Amino acid sequence: MFKRIGAWFYRKYRIIIPVTAGIIILMAIVLILKSVTLSQRADPVLAVVNGYRIRVSEFKEKTAALPEFFQSYVITNRSQFLQDLIDRELIYQKARLSRHARNQEFKRRLAELKKDILVQEYVRREILENPRIPEEEMHQYYQNQTGEFVQPASIHLYEILVSERATAENVVRRCKEGENFEDLAQKYSQAPSAPSGGDLGFIREGKIPKHLEEVAFKLFPNQVSSPIQTEGGFYILKAGQKILSRQLDYKEAVPLIKKMLASKYGEQNYKDFLKDLRAKARIKVVGEAIEKIRF
Known part of the structure; x- marks a missing residue:
């Protein structure tokens, strides 16, 4: 059944x-x-180099690695910096297929470089950036240095970059007539932010060139600026939400306090860390061998 x-x-x-x-x-x-x-969509492609995609995230990462002075330069000369990234990728693609990439000495140096980077990254993240600092000292530091813990004003900013004044004025006119700023950015802007509608996210005071900052922070939400002439072309800015400057409370300030006191406690933490590692390790030093090294 x-x-x-x-x-x-x-x-x-x-x-x-x-x-x-x-x-x-x-x-x-x-x-x-x-x-x-x-x-x-959240990470638009800026360029494709023989199949390799250079995205906004890579552009931002490489920019953040530069000294602050050069970061300001990149913001107003983005097309040139993108070309630099394209050239770098072209050279890399050529080099990785060359005999140099197969050279044993290169492979040895690469292995040593990976070891150095991993050691530095571990020490930075696990010891120096996260030092053990007495709570009472952090409280005392906050009370004595309250003025250091002020969050700067920031603004959600959108941009359009064009090379001709006539184009810039045309874009501003169309914005005033009600056309969507983001759509116009995708159509006309030459900046890397164009695929995302010119969206730069929240920008803090002091993070963009002064002549752009002065205009940006005077705009009302959803207001579009007149064309701003720079060496890299004509900028049109649109303001989004604004966040006013404010005093951070102690809990919010703790990560900053740790960074400020890191140099004082980081070195001692590093010494304690090495002492603990050595105590748990099996190490044999061949003393006479080091004396025989010839330089």
Whole structure:
């Protein structure tokens, strides 16, 4: 009897089962593709170099690694900096296929470089950036240096960069007539932010060139500026939400206090860390060998 019921159930539902499984798989694929699409929208492509995509995240990362003076230069000369990244990628693609990439000495140096970077990263993140500092000293530092813990004003900023004044004035006119700023940025802007509608995110005071900052922080929310002439072209700015400068409370200031006191406590933490490592390790120093080294 159970066999007959089982056979009937299989005949009735054997088509439904694989179809249902197929639908589930298809839905999963759609969700994956959707998430990939959303992530790509959040990180637009600025250039494609022989298949390699240079994205906004890489542009920002490379900019952040520069000294502050050069960061200001990049903000007003973005196209040139993007060209520098393109040239760097072209050279890398050429070099990785050359005999130099297969050279044993290069591989040895690369392994040493990876070791150095990992050691530096571990020490920085685990010891120097997270020092053990007495709570009472952090409280005392906060009370004595309250003026250091003020969050600067910031503004959600959008930009359009064009090379001709006539184009800039045309864009401003169309914005005043009600056209969408983000759509115009995607169509006309030559800045790396163009694919994301000119969205620069929140910009703090002191982080963009003075002549742009003075205009940006005077704008009302949703107000569009007149064209601003720079060496890199004509900028049009649009203001979003503004956040006023304010005093940070102690809890908010703790990460900053740790950074400020890191040099004082980081060195001692590093010494304690090494002392503990050495105590747990098996180390044998061959003294006479080091004396035989010739330079």
